[in-house]
Amino acid sequence: MTEFTSTQIQLAARPHGWPTADDFRTVEVVHGDLEPGQVRVRNEFVSVDPYMRGRMNDTRSYVAPYAIGGTITGGAVGRVVESAAPEVPVGAVVLHQHGWTDTVQADAATFRVLPEIPGMPLSLHLHVLGMTGLTAYVGLTTIAGLREGDTVFVSGAAGAVGTAVGQIAKLLGAKRVIGSAGSAEKVKLLTEKYGYDAAFNYKDGDVRGQLAAAAPEGIDVYFDNVGGDHLEAALAAFNDGGRAALCGAIAMYNTTDRVPGPDNLANIITRGLTLKGFTLASYLHVAPEFQEKMTPWFSGGKIAYDETIVDGIENTVDAFLDMMRGANTGKMLVRV
Missing domain, CATH: 3.90.180.10 (Medium-chain alcohol dehydrogenases, catalytic domain)
Known part of the structure; x- marks a missing residue:
């Protein structure tokens, strides 16, 4: 020694x-x-x-x-x-x-x-094989209760968690997956590599309008990595009974002023929505289930990263x- x-x-x-x-x-x-x-x-x-x-x-x-x-x-x-x-x-x-x-x-x-x-x-x-992939899986299944045929919206979709969320959602039976990202290159990557059905660049402005155009039939699940105007857009797009897994709020991490909340919170009541925040430490018991699913997905070439x-x-x-x-x-x- x-x-x-x-x-x-x-x-x-x-x-x-x-x-x-x-x-x-x-x-x-x-x-x-x-x-x-x-x-x-x-x-x-x-x-x-x-x-x-x-x-x-x-x-x-x-x-x-x-x-x-x-x-x-x-x-x-x-x-x-x-x-x-x-x-x-x-x-x-x-x-x-x-x-x-x-x-x-x-x-x-x-x-x-x-x-x-x-x-x-x-x-x-x-x-993808560790905490990031587990976060995506827990958010979609345990928190948001993803159902076969759901339409899913993912903010911050080109990040580590977001790229995992989109793929896992499709493998679990989502009908349509939509993502937001911060550049045209990342938007292209989401649709061409990660299986997203549609994606948009939030820097182009009007997140609510872009999501409405990408999801004309509304969304059932929202996986939130961003908060702010993305959460507001999801609240506007939700179908009745929609569910949100609130994982991150990167839009507010570096602000020095108070950030106003969404202007459409009443939709939670009128549409019967469920919004639940989570941190992974409370859901580590899901890890064996995740590994049981992820191992054959990955070895079968179904997971990109x-x-x-x-x-x-x-x-x-x-x-x-x-x-x-x-x-x-x-x-x-x-x-x-």
Whole structure:
């Protein structure tokens, strides 16, 4: 066993509005020898995700905010390079939540050993085969109660969750799937690669009007990653008995002023709508069901995916900031 130094990205200040590079700092942390029950892991991929922006605010949420001076935690996948825990041997591929660091040393219980499938990139465990895919599945099934023949609208459809939602919805029997995205290129990708029946560029304006044109018979399910004018558009387009899975509200993550709510909330009453917010931590029990469905879908070539990969742990903040501005297609990752 030997000492080693890890490079970690910490929160230096709470962002006001859009985060900047000055809100973070890169530090070198020296670690001593392994204690019994610990492992040392060299990360291969680190995840950057929209929810992390919310944790940078010191507000009540479903999880504690990041601490000033603390390392940004989140999903990462790596390989064990030293071990003092027989159940997690050297060479094992592990998934964990220790976040933005090139190497991590911690109790073996904080890592989950993953199967290593020849030819399958380890990065997939951080999105379509992992929490991202599970989020999409839970939102559609457990939260929104997707039924065969439903018409589904997905906001932020070209992101990691959105691309999974569209495909899973069709595989579960949705009649029509409609998505919004932030560029003409992403709109084309949704219809040509991800099986969306229709898509539109929300930057063209009038989200309500564009959704009405894309869904002339209305929508039955809304998977919300955006909030704001997209939620308002969905409320206008819902058929009676419509259901919404509220997963994210990226349109409001970086605002500094109070954001007005939709002007058509009365539709919830008159159309008998159900809107339910969720976070994945409360639905991890659905994971075995998801894996039972996703494994044959993926091995059967029925699941497409995109990755936007930035190289180098020192570029993690840039990757995060680019992701927040929509520069990614599919899942944004840092390759360590």
